[in-house]
Amino acid sequence: MSWLVTGGAGYIGAHVVRALSSAGIDPVVVDDLSSGHAEFVPPGIPFIEGSILDRDLLTDTMRAHGVTGVIHVAGFKYAGVSVQRPLHTYEQNVEGTRVVLQAMTDADATRIVFSSSAAVYGTPDVPLVTEDLPKRPASPYGESKLIGEWLIRDQATATAGTDAALRHTSLRYFNVVGSADPAVYDTSPHNLFPIVFEKLLAGQTPQINGDDYDTPDGTNVRDYVHVGDIAAAHVVAAQRLQAGEPVEAAYNLGSQNGLSVREIMDAMARVTGIGFTPRIGPRRPGDPDRIVATGDLAARDLDWRNRYTVDEMVRTGWDARRAAG
Known part of the structure; x- marks a missing residue:
C-alpha cells in the first residue's frame, strides 16, 4: 500500500510525506518544483518531477507504485496573487484537481484527502467558523478550492455503489x-x-x-496552526479512508x-x-x-489538537x- 502526495516537495507536502513514513505508509511524491524543493523530499522516497496537469504521468506513477490513495496538496496557494492571476489559479487548482481525479480513475486509486482551505468561507462575520457555515470565497483562490471540493464530491456521487467508489475528505485550514x-x-x-x-x-x-x-x-x-499538527491530521484522514472508517466530507483544522x-x-x-x-x-x-475556525469535528475523528x-x-x-x- 502506498499513497501519492502531490506537492510533496513543498512546505506542507514534505511534512505530510514524513508523517506518512513515520506511520508506516509508503509515500510517493509528484511535484513540479514551482514552489517546492527537491531537497525537501527525504532520501529513499520515490520522487517524480512533473505537473499534476500531466494525466499520463500521474496514472503511470500510481500504477508503477501501487498507489491506493492520494493526498492532494499541490496547488497555487496565494490568495492575494490569485486576484491578479485568476486563469493560472483555476488551471492549477481546478483543472489540476480534475486531472488528479481522472488519473485516479485510470489507476484504480479510490481514496483522496484534499488539502482545501478555510478561504472557502471568505470573510465570515462570526466569532468561530464551523464547517456548515455558508461558503462565500472572496478570491479566485478560495473559489478554486471550493470547486475542487465540488469536483471530488461529484465524482464520489458518480461512483457510489461501484467497485471504484471514491472515498474522500477535505481539510480546511488557514495559516500554517x-x-x-x-x-x-x-x-x-x-x-x-x-x-x-x-x-x-x-x-x-x-x-x-x-x-x-x-x-x-x-x-x-x-x-495559526503548526505544520506538524496539519501533517498528522492528513495521515489520520488517510488511515481512516484506507480502513473504510466513516469520515466527514470536510473538516476545519482550526x-x-x-x-x-x-x-x-x-x-x-x-x-x-x-x-x-x-x-x-x-x-x-x-x-x-x-x-x-473551530476544530471540534477534526478533534473527534482525526486526533486533531494544537500541540x-x-x-x-x-x-x-x-x-x-x-x-x-
Missing part, C-alpha cells in the same frame, strides 16, 4: 506555520512567518498592516482561539532574541478583523530557517 523537521521550512514570500524571519535576518524592521481593527490589541486575529499579529510579533522578538518594535503600515484592503504554543511555533520555524543558511 513552524516546522516539524529542521530540513523543511516555509519559503513562501507571502506568509507572515517567513516575511518576518527574512526581515530580521536582513536587519530590517517587520511591519504590521493596520493596528485599528476591532480586536483586543487592534491588530488582525488569525488562525485553533479555536487565534492569535493577533501583534502577539506573533511579540513572540518573534522573544524567541529570536532580536528586539524590535514593528512599524505600523496601512491596512490591506479586504482584511477582516478576525477569522478563527504547540505560539513560542514553539516561532522557535521551530526560526530554527529550521536558520539551519537552511
Whole structure:
C-alpha cells in the first residue's frame, strides 16, 4: 500500500510525506518544483518531477507504485496573487484537481484527502467558523478550492455503489506555520512567518498592516496552526479512508482561539532574541478583523489538537530557517 502526495516537495507536502513514513505508509511524491524543493523530499522516497496537469504521468506513477490513495496538496496557494492571476489559479487548482481525479480513475486509486482551505468561507462575520457555515470565497483562490471540493464530491456521487467508489475528505485550514523537521521550512514570500524571519535576518524592521481593527490589541486575529499538527491530521484522514472508517466530507483544522499579529510579533522578538518594535503600515484592503475556525469535528475523528504554543511555533520555524543558511 502506498499513497501519492502531490506537492510533496513543498512546505506542507514534505511534512505530510514524513508523517506518512513515520506511520508506516509508503509515500510517493509528484511535484513540479514551482514552489517546492527537491531537497525537501527525504532520501529513499520515490520522487517524480512533473505537473499534476500531466494525466499520463500521474496514472503511470500510481500504477508503477501501487498507489491506493492520494493526498492532494499541490496547488497555487496565494490568495492575494490569485486576484491578479485568476486563469493560472483555476488551471492549477481546478483543472489540476480534475486531472488528479481522472488519473485516479485510470489507476484504480479510490481514496483522496484534499488539502482545501478555510478561504472557502471568505470573510465570515462570526466569532468561530464551523464547517456548515455558508461558503462565500472572496478570491479566485478560495473559489478554486471550493470547486475542487465540488469536483471530488461529484465524482464520489458518480461512483457510489461501484467497485471504484471514491472515498474522500477535505481539510480546511488557514495559516500554517513552524516546522516539524529542521530540513523543511516555509519559503513562501507571502506568509507572515517567513516575511518576518527574512526581515530580521536582513536587519530590517517587520511591519504590521493596520493596528485599528476591532480586536483586543487592534491588530488582525488569525488562525495559526503548526505544520506538524496539519501533517498528522492528513495521515489520520488517510488511515481512516484506507480502513473504510466513516469520515466527514470536510473538516476545519482550526485553533479555536487565534492569535493577533501583534502577539506573533511579540513572540518573534522573544524567541529570536532580536528586539524590535514593528512599524505600523496601512491596512490591506479586504482584511477582516478576525477569522478563527473551530476544530471540534477534526478533534473527534482525526486526533486533531494544537500541540504547540505560539513560542514553539516561532522557535521551530526560526530554527529550521536558520539551519537552511
